[in-house]
Each structure stands twice: as structure tokens, then as C-alpha cells.
Amino acid sequence: MILTRDFYLRDANTLAKDLLGKTLVHRTAEGIAKAKIVETEAYLGGDDAASHSFGNLKSSRTAVQFGLGGFAYVFLIYGMHYCFNVVASTVDRPEVVLIRALEPVEGLELMQKRRKTDKLAQLCNGPGKLCAAMGITKEQYGEDLCGGKLYIEELCCEPFIIKTTPRINIDYAGEAKEYLWRYLIAGNRFVSGYNVKSKIE
């Protein structure tokens, strides 16, 4: 079943944990793509130095974060890659959940074509990669996830253990980088892996 508005109207950390194991679906003219969420990170606007909306700073980029939960927050990073986020909580609470990695479920050929690689484990194991694979761009900024071409549904899946770690690539955020706001499915081989060079997770 497709997740309804109520599911998203909770704080970002709770939502980040609950989104693990759910399935992200995007229907486009090219076809349908489905992938299971295996890794997320929570960003809590006001009190989180790593968030784009730190200090409740509202801008044209973060505007959708201040709206109701259940909408897509997409932004361009480093001028070349998109990152897909789900807006959490309710109005005037700029909390979001960054989707960091997916496990491909359906529409594999389409994803392989978009990513220009046939290696399944490398299709969606990073924020920029999964956006390319799912066909998510700034066109999807502000999309309603409750009834549209882009949505998240709950399917039966194997039980799993949730693991928490510090977030990735936010060294600039001071003490906020210590917070254990990254969530992933323990042992899943589709989680982002470029940070495993120095440590085994």
C-alpha cells in the first residue's frame, strides 16, 4: 500500500528509521522504477548545523522543507548531482530525510540505462546515483508523495536490523557531525560504500 500523509507527519529521525525497508516508486514516460530504501539520514533544520535550513533560515531552495511532510525536496549538489529528500514533520518544522541508498527492485533495465552501468550494486548506492537511476531531477522538487508519479509504498520484506552511524560528508558541521542520524539496514550490500575505505561497517 502507498504511504499516506500521516506517515510523514513525524519527526525526521523517527521517519528516517521507518522509511528503511519501504519501496520508492517513480512512474515516468520511460517506464516504472522501484527500489527499496536501505539507507537514510535525518536533517533537523533549526538545530542542525548540517542542514540547509539551519537556524530556520528560509530560502528559495529550502522553502518546501517548511511545508507539510510527504513532499519531495530535491537539490543539486556540486553542480552535477541531485539529492532526493523526503520532507518530514509538519508546517514550519524544516525537517527532512535524505535518501542515501536503494536496492533495485523493478525496472532494472531502465536504471541500468540511466546510470550507464549494469552492476546492480552500483546503481543506487549513493544519493546522486539513486537520483540518476530513478530519474529524479529538480523537476520533482516539491512533488507530492501522496498520490502522483513519485511515491513510497510498503511491501512485505525480510526482517532486518537497523544500524545507526554518524552522517556522511558533513565535517564542516562542527559537533553536529557527531550525531547518530544516519540509518541503514545492517548487512545490506546495496548501502553506500565509498566511505568504507577506512572503516568496516
Next chain:
DNA sequence: CGGAAGATTTCT
């Protein structure tokens, strides 16, 4: 209005 930096990926 100009400059700096970023929730990344890919190749050498």
C-alpha cells in the same frame, strides 16, 4: 555583484 563552498561521483 563577485567569490567561495558544498548532504557527490568518477576517473587517473
Next chain:
DNA sequence: GAAATCTTCCGA
């Protein structure tokens, strides 16, 4: 280890 490449933010 560095480049690619552009939007956003902040200071002047």
C-alpha cells in the same frame, strides 16, 4: 587525489 560544474549564500 583531483576534477567536473552550478546553485546558493554571504559579504562588499
